Amino acid sequence: MSDHDELLSVVQTHDQKFLSSFDGGISTSRRKGNVQSSIEETNTVIPDFDENDDDFTAASSSTSNANVIVFSDKTAAPNQKWDATTKLQGKAFMSSKISKMRDNTLPHTKNPTLEETEEDLKERSNIKNDVLLHKLVHTQLLSGSLNPELELTPAQRRKALSGRIVELTGDAKLGRRAATSKCVREGLVQKQKEGKAAQLEETKNLGNYHPTRRNRKKRIQGLRMGVGSFKDGTLRLSRREIDSVRAHKGGTSGRGSGRGGWKKTTAQTTVA
């Protein structure tokens, strides 16, 4: 038993020495009686180890006499805040464009808190819009079909409602004022397609089909100017155009011998 007590006291002294090497504030607990006087006990609260083990309170202002040397390895954390702004600044610095390099004097600080509030704003506006839509739908927008004065039959009422919905969604083209329902619209489109296919068959049968004639617009009807342009009362011809007209003069000399001496028309010509 005495051995046990000895060992216990050795362990306790070791404990207390270790704990007193801190700021003197934390004192070891009462361990069944043995309170050593070597510990500095300036306004310490002696915790009750049995019940709340981790609940010690350090002393407020007892400074230790030892010189404290802090080794902080700054290289361990080279970037304080590796975030989007630092990356952007880095990219701007290393870019070859000089104007881009200097633009980062005002970094756009994207605070995460700022983003959250933006989302909050969006949410709020969405909720507001939902409420407004609900109100409108139930009061004004679809009420045309619900009007009792028109004496619509149930079928007519259904058609009017679906037409009104189609109008509201914007799918109906304003020109045709169709206000048709989806199945009707799709039916019409289908019929158009079939008609086109039938026409294609016809042209093939007649032998008029050629792939290049596929997407043809209407050809320009009527006559256009032959050569030159007519502006300000004068026909303006370029040298090229004149040459293109006169080129065959030598070739047609045989034919023109009978009717030699033909004159040019009296229109005023200016050579551009």
Place this chain on the structure above:
Amino acid sequence: MAVGSVLEYSSHKYFRHRLVLSILSGKPVKITGIRSEDKNPGLRDFEVNLLRLLEKVTNGTVIEISVTGTAILLKPGIIAGGPLIHDCPLSRSVGYFLEPIIMLAPFAKRPVQLTLRGITTDDNDLSADLIRTVTLPHLQLFGISDGLELRIKKRGAPPGGGGEVQFLCPIVKQVKTLNFVEPGKIKRIRGISHAVRVNPQFSNRMIESARSILNRYIPDIYLYSDVYKGEESGKSPGYALSLLAESTTSALFCSEATSKPGVAPEDIALQATRALLSEISKGGCVDEKHQSLVLFMMVLGSEDVGRCRMSEPTPRTIQFLRDIRDFFGTSFKITPSDPTKLESSDLVYSCYGTGYVNANRELA
């Protein structure tokens, strides 16, 4: 353009800036006594190469070199600009050739698009990194910024070289007048550390070593590790650290150190860091290496008083100021910036701009 007034100089020193002043002012220049007492007399290969480059950039320039190579006569033409490719010799880095081109390019007929091949980082001249991050932003002070670019396509360390840079510069009608008298306080430090054809850890080691000193001063420090691999890393191994500090009034200070055989990367980084701190301690709004460029642009500004606060001029700057007086007839007024403060050696340089207008430029 005063024809017939040939300015005569001697010695190989201040070679580049005399040629540039001649081309811009239009006055022919004759330089004699180039290394006449030397064992290898006459022009060096990089000087001849520079003359060839200036011939390419300009149109109508006549360059006559004497038989022994110890004298040249340059009759300037107009600065044509446009797209150009030039191979630089391996005796000097591309910075040597790029500096005079930077002074000429804004006054060209067409925007310069110059591709230079050779060594990109060297002991003697500004490396391509510093030119991109420090020299060219100084041009922004004078209104030259839109379209100004320096792309480092490949890196090349000495002696093998193999680097390629592309310089794009817009043309301006006239440079703005500078009024830069507030140096401000240093707000951030940036750096570029690169290593080619060596262990990439060297780059990180340099960064850590530089941070060990710089972290004491300001929190905003970021050193970038620029990695080029394979073909783009040149032919020889090497590594370097370039540092620059920016103040609240956007004054820039720079320093750099390149690898030497037998020296650890940590020591290289410390060398660069200490050089940067000494540059900052000298004060002013422009650091020593860029004094000439800023003073040059001030002279070409509009007809108004331009002012800049800088540290004491280097011997190179002093000779440059003398040559400006010869070519342009403009002299600077240099006064201490704060007569009450005896320790501060800052000076305010002011001059009356010549109102140089780029008449070469292609309109529309």
